[in-house]
Amino acid sequence: MRCPDSDRRMRAFQRRLLAWYRANGRRLPWRRTRDPYRILVSEIMLQQTQVERVKAFYRRFVRRYPTFEQLAAADEPAVRESWDGLGYYARARNLHRTAQLVVQEHGGALPDDADAIRRLPGIGRYTAGAVLSIAFGKDEPILDTNAARVLARFFGVPTNGGKTRVQKRLWALAARVTPAGHAADFNQAIMDLGATICRAHVAACAECPLRRQCRSAPGTGRTARRKASRRRPRRSAPARA
Numbered sequence: 001m002r003c004p005d006s007d008r009r010m011r012a013f014q015r016r017l018l019a020w021y022r023a024n025g026r027r028l029p030w031r032r033t034r035d036p037y038r039i040l041v042s043e044i045m046l047q048q049t050q051v052e053r054v055k056a057f058y059r060r061f062v063r064r065y066p067t068f069e070q071l072a073a074a075d076e077p078a079v080r081e082s083w084d085g086l087g088y089y090a091r092a093r094n095l096h097r098t099a100q101l102v103v104q105e106h107g108g109a110l111p112d113d114a115d116a117i118r119r120l121p122g123i124g125r126y127t128a129g130a131v132l133s134i135a136f137g138k139d140e141p142i143l144d145t146n147a148a149r150v151l152a153r154f155f156g157v158p159t160n161g162g163k164t165r166v167q168k169r170l171w172a173l174a175a176r177v178t179p180a181g182h183a184a185d186f187n188q189a190i191m192d193l194g195a196t197i198c199r200a201h202v203a204a205c206a207e208c209p210l211r212r213q214c215r216s217a218p219g220t221g222r223t224a225r226r227k228a229s230r231r232r233p234r235r236s237a238p239a240r241a
């Protein structure tokens with residue numbers, strides 16, 4: 001897909017987002033490690049649960065099952081008990097089954113290949129991208145609801161026209177904008193910005209590091225052009241006496 005935005009806008013997006021993340025990124029327990037197992041556990045827990053709620057569950061779970069081997073050897077009722085309170089138990093079942101497959105088929109090491117990792121239960125395109133970029137340093141993009149919102153607003157991507165089409169457009173944009181060699185920080189940065197500043201209902205544009213180039217920020221880009229085009233007819237109307 002050809003992106004209508006210039007390379008300059010793209011580079012500004014990458015540079016400002018990464019600089020903001022270095023100073024303001026959230027300090028989360030799973031960000032102290034690059035261990036693929038721990039990154040995977042956090043990503044599975046975060047699939048349907050808020051960050052703040054996941055923290056305590058994550059700590060408890062990796063204390064009880066610190067490796068794929070230990071999780072694979074546990075029986076299902078024990079895993080279920082460790083997941084109690086987090087909800088969506090299918091995630092725990094998938095994670096448990098994944099641990100068993102990693103041990104049986106991959107010698108206890110999570111594969112670092114997109115096709116292989118996506119064949120494991122409960123791992124979709126987003127989770128694969130997150131694990132591959134954060135744990136293995138691969139140049140893989142991600143697209144969750146936070147990242148999708150930031151990309152759509154910043155680049156002025158139309159979000160009408162069918163969910164599948166919009167998702168396809170945003171995935172292509174995410175792939176294009178993810179900077180080579182910095183995908184881990186960049187992916188975490190875009191999710192953090194979407195969670196803390198470019199929020200769904202209230203975008204704190206005044207605090208946003210991207211506001212100068214953003215097509216949706218008040219007074220710039222699309223918003224400004226929309227206002228200007230609304231004003232134009234009045235300016236050209238004959239002045240009243």
Ligand code: SF4
Nearest residue numbers: 198205208211214217
């Ligand atoms: S300037 Fe506003 S709309 Fe644009 S990315 Fe930042 S918070 Fe979101």
